[in-house]
Amino acid sequence: MIYSKYVSIKNVIAKVYRDLDLKEEASFIDFLEWSAEALEKIGTFNQLESKPAEIQINNYVGDLPSDIVYLTLVTYNNYPILPTENVIDPIKIDNTQPSVPQYAFYQKKIENATFVASSGFSGDNNQIKYDSLTYKISNGCIKTGIQTGCLKIVYEAMPTDSEGYPLIPDYAEFKEAIYWYINMKYSYAFWRRGEIRDGIYQDAEQKWHWYCQQAANKGMMPDLGQLENIKRSYLSLRPKTEQFKNFYSNLNRTNY
Numbered sequence: 117m118i119y120s121k122y123v124s125i126k127n128v129i130a131k132v133y134r135d136l137d138l139k140e141e142a143s144f145i146d147f148l149e150w151s152a153e154a155l156e157k158i159g160t161f162n163q164l165e166s167k168p169a170e171i172q173i174n175n176y177v178g179d180l181p182s183d184i185v186y187l188t189l190v191t192y193n194n195y196p197i198l199p200t201e202n203v204i205d206p207i208k209i210d211n212t213q214p215s216v217p218q219y220a221f222y223q224k225k226i227e228n229a230t231f232v233a234s235s236g237f238s239g240d241n242n243q244i245k246y247d248s249l250t251y252k253i254s255n256g257c258i259k260t261g262i263q264t265g266c267l268k269i270v271y272e273a274m275p276t277d278s279e280g281y282p283l284i285p286d287y288a289e290f291k292e293a294i295y296w297y298i299n300m301k302y303s304y305a306f307w308r309r310g311e312i313r314d315g316i317y318q319d320a321e322q323k324w325h326w327y328c329q330q331a332a333n334k335g336m337m338p339d340l341g342q343l344e345n346i347k348r349s350y351l352s353l354r355p356k357t358e359q360f361k362n363f364y365s366n367l368n369r370t371n372y
Contacts, residue, residue, distance in 0.1 A: 121286040122275055122283035122285060122286055123283065123284060123286045124277045124279075124284075125151045125281050125282045125284055126277075127291070128284070128291050128298070129144065129151065129298070131295055132295060132298050146301075151284075153297065153301075154297035154324075155282065155294070157297070158328055158331045159332065160334075162335050163335055164185055164274060165274070166188060166270055167270070167271055168269070170266055170267070170269075171266065171267040171268075171269055172266055173258075173264055174264055175263060176259055176260060177257050177258070178257065178267060179256065179257055179258075184273060185271070185273055187269060187270075188269075189270040190251055190258070190269050191267065192266075192268075194268075195249075198250055198251075199251055199253070200251065251267075287331070287334055289327060289330040289331040290331045292331075293324065293327035293328045293331040296320055296323040297324045300317070300324045303317045303320050
């Protein structure tokens with residue numbers, strides 16, 4: 117499902133303070149950290165935000181954005197490249213005198229990240245050359261086979277509000293899941309010290325597991341448009357084995 121509205125995590129934390137009648141402000145940082153943990157445990161793709169970025173490569177290495185969760189797409193000269201399967205660094209290629217192909221450009225939209233992609237190549241030499249180009253992620257950096265240049269990427273990041281606090285999908289399943297995860301974590305220390313009954317902690321734990329699964333199911337369930345795309349992909353008689361090179365732009369076209 118594609119989420120159309122987000123709310124700040126502060127709304128959920130405020131509900132925790134109200135319901136538990138808490139006064140101490142010191143718990144706010146803990147609540148914020150536990151909220152991020154809950155989102156990570158729910159773990160649906162659509163709760164993140166797609167962003168485009170340009171990575172400058174110097175001496176075969178470039179720095180990734182600080183807010184990256186994981187990479188969706190990496191391109192060089194508008195040609196998508198794949199991660200290396202080798203344990204060593206990617207094979208270096210000479211990009212100092214490239215034979216530039218003639219591109220036919222179009223605008224491609226992935227979630228809310230717009231970039232320019234290529235619709236084809238005019239020369240097989242360039243295709244072979246870029247097919248050998250790979251990348252590797254290591255310690256917040258991207259290593260690739262070109263010595264200098266620019267990579268265009270699309271990556272997933274945690275959406276944030278104007279104050280830098282995480283945004284969450286504005287659905288009851290997500291808000292309840294995070295609420296009960298904070299409640300469970302807050303009650304845990306009191307339960308270990310014997311200051312609250314077993315049933316209080318166990319109730320919070322059970323409700324967290326229930327709403328966590330509900331939120332995950334909500335995120336994985338495709339909406340009507342996504343179901344139509346899935347249908348067209350499965351009913352196509354012609355295998356679309358080259359869609360990666362076209363950024364999957366024709367994947368839902370039955371006559372392509």
